[in-house]
Amino acid sequence: MGGVTPKTEKNNPLTTTLTYETMPEHKAAKRGIPPKTDFNAWYPFIVEAAELVDKRYPIKGMDVWMPYGWKAMRLIDGITHSEMERTGHGEVRFPLLIPHDLLDKENALVSKLKAAREAGIDPSEMRMDEVVEGFSKEVYWVKNAGENELDVPMFLRPTSETAMYTLFPLWIRSHADLPLKTYQVVNTFRYETKQTRSFIRVREIHFFEAHTAHVDENDATKQIEEDLEIVDNLMNELGLTVIKTRRPVWDTFPGAWYTIAIDVIMPDGRTLQIASCHHYRDQWAQAFDVKYEDINGEQQYVHQTTYGMSERLMGAVVGIHGDDKGVVFPPQIAPTQAVIIPILTKDRKNEVMEISTEIKDRLWKSGIRTEMDDRDVRPGQKYYDWEIKGVPLRIEIGPRDLDNETVMLVSRDGIKNSTAIKEVEMGVKNGLNEFASRISKMAREVHEKTIKTLPKLNKEDSGEWTFAEAIKEGIVYEMAFDGSDAQAQVIEDISGLSFLGEAMEEYRTEKDCVMTGKSTKKKIYLAKTY
């Protein structure tokens, strides 16, 4: 495996993320960091070199989370938990195993929806039948326990609708029980046959899922709005710019009325779906018989939504903010926010160490995750080591600084600022905030530059459609489009790209649909997707 630090160079990466003694040298590894422009080489290398995961566990697509990576993930989860608390969601924890016979209800729904589709009744319901069909290809089965064969086979949850909606009817009786807002943070499992990639396509997924039930469609719609607000808050902390689209019908979650997906653009120009919200109307409620007594004493089906995210958030942070030197962590989720590098000279070593230790303690007390690296290696080596791990701020403290009663703050993007020791807390906080703004702005600029308007479409005499200019690699396209699914299919075919869907924010003024020429404000994104 290319990305793995040679054993003999590797110190113990595990004892703690908090002291330098256990920080790996990564000398050999670092000398070999591929340039980020070679994203397919850079990404798998960096996730191990920065000690986020170890990919040497003997099951493909199931990585071991290392303390440094896991801490960052837990900090991301922490933001999610806060948002869930703010919005009144209760945290539950459902069992991992789901008995196969619970699928019967889904199967019944499938038959019904299949019939509806064949009769052309409701395109929004088209894909429900794929729940179970797609399903059996994707799950891990537990059919044996101990020395017994189980009466009812079980599977490892790929997501928890079936498990949860089995209990929802027991929890929901009347309108007073609604809205029911629940969530859980769990591991889910998908038997991926495609090539796996840390955080992005894995077989055991660190997963977040919120499930809600409401009195009616309108209240469920409000939930989707709240979900999107949560997405905004989270993305703000992570410094990520996203595309929010209503997925086309053929890419809507099975059983959903509509799906709103949140994508980021990775450095290779492919979009990565990092979150999605589904409005189920009462489709699942019908399948699972989730009813309530309304204010008039009538039985009604609830309307449901789900909102899912995963460790792909980590993949997005690594991919988007990272650079040729390594990972770049936004301060909010950086396991280490600031690292102190004492510049030790023979004559004033003790003095420098004393002040460094004092500053470390002061920063910890003011809530900044701070480490000190007093290893006996050159400062340049230390810089290198912490850069690869994406620590936002380096604090250099040398004899000259002491004379000036200052320290030097160097942010991960190379900006240097001297700050007075007596105000070091404020200096570091400002430094972190400014750094957060800069990487956020940079990510937004790259995002915007990567999106281009789709080249003009021409209809040839042969009836075939062609582009006036070639479709470029690494670009996400936008276009005005108001055509049919068949016309969408043509565009997908000739561009080799996928419809992400209709942007939540449409064009401000009307434009001509690229295919039909009709005036429309609908903005569609087209991209190569992960």
Added chain:
Amino acid sequence: MGGVTPKTEKNNPLTTTLTYETMPEHKAAKRGIPPKTDFNAWYPFIVEAAELVDKRYPIKGMDVWMPYGWKAMRLIDGITHSEMERTGHGEVRFPLLIPHDLLDKENALVSKLKAAREAGIDPSEMRMDEVVEGFSKEVYWVKNAGENELDVPMFLRPTSETAMYTLFPLWIRSHADLPLKTYQVVNTFRYETKQTRSFIRVREIHFFEAHTAHVDENDATKQIEEDLEIVDNLMNELGLTVIKTRRPVWDTFPGAWYTIAIDVIMPDGRTLQIASCHHYRDQWAQAFDVKYEDINGEQQYVHQTTYGMSERLMGAVVGIHGDDKGVVFPPQIAPTQAVIIPILTKDRKNEVMEISTEIKDRLWKSGIRTEMDDRDVRPGQKYYDWEIKGVPLRIEIGPRDLDNETVMLVSRDGIKNSTAIKEVEMGVKNGLNEFASRISKMAREVHEKTIKTLPKLNKEDSGEWTFAEAIKEGIVYEMAFDGSDAQAQVIEDISGLSFLGEAMEEYRTEKDCVMTGKSTKKKIYLAKTY
């Protein structure tokens, strides 16, 4: 299921644990709380009535954690995480699935140990062969994924030695990498065939496991000492008194040199093992080839330890502190620490509500998890509802209190104190601290009362041993013992109790061994165990 609140009485228990609107009435449920003296009826009833779990998930022994119960568990985990951080353990997260062929190394060790045992070499190694033998009877197997049969069957981790020690040799190279201190908080799986019981005997277990590697036996021993200190700190927060024993050889964890187990005494007098530490010496290291280069350049096997705990901590808290009115949570892990009950009279309702809201905000700001219950039901009903959930402190605020500029604090054990509104934060904090001391003291007293000295043993003319007095139900016995395993077996047989093991704290003065009459300070505990 007896313990379940009838549906029609049940409000939504899930939206949040934080507002009264969603708190279930439990009227019917509460009227039927069994007395705690009937522990086997009380316990399963109370875990559902207090909304810790819902047992109606269709797999036996796999409960759904409800928000209120899960929050308490996460608060317990929070203490553990702090202790792990304090002691420099790094948090990892290993995959759930373990390929069966990783057991080959264990199998090889098993053969070796079996041979050693047959040759009578080392009794401490006796049970290693049971790892794999016992193992196959206890695990859930994954042999199929999607539509494929897997080349190598996998199982759901029952514990993570095999998974982790496969990677340890990749992480440990030299003495500088040691000690390696890691832990994870995960779900583990055991195919229990015995009767299941929430938190105490379940099939999906919320689990904590620390795994460490050291340069030598002595350093590993120090780790065990640190583990026991962590146990002390945690038990202090939970208000639990424990018995720490070195388990007898026949109850030592497979492959361990020795096992130190931590038991609590449940109200029925049976002991519940809630934590254990294992000193492996270098046995597992030999099996998994976990070596390091020592200071002289020689290859050495590491010495390893593990330290495990689980959701049984929650079972212990529920069982030991609870009473006839419901659960009793120690303040440190109470999801709600204080609940404000405004006493609303017609004329001064607004005034009372205003002050109540103000006090709630002030308490939240000072870090106290506070709720307000302003439902339109009688105060007595509210008291009842919050008592069942074990909230440590109730704050009553009525018109008369306002006139006196005070509020009434009523702790879950019935102690009343008036406190000035202007110092309510301090009053509540003191109230919580004093409550914590009282329940901790009460638990210690009950614990101590439950332990008796083993009745005298007499050898009959027939050669059989009998007790001078009958062994009582619900009692844990202690005795001075320095006999052989065979003699221990005799005592177990005639008492119907199990050897917990040798107490970490021995008798201060020498006593006569109950069997041999030899002088010894060794104190052995005997109990019925869970």
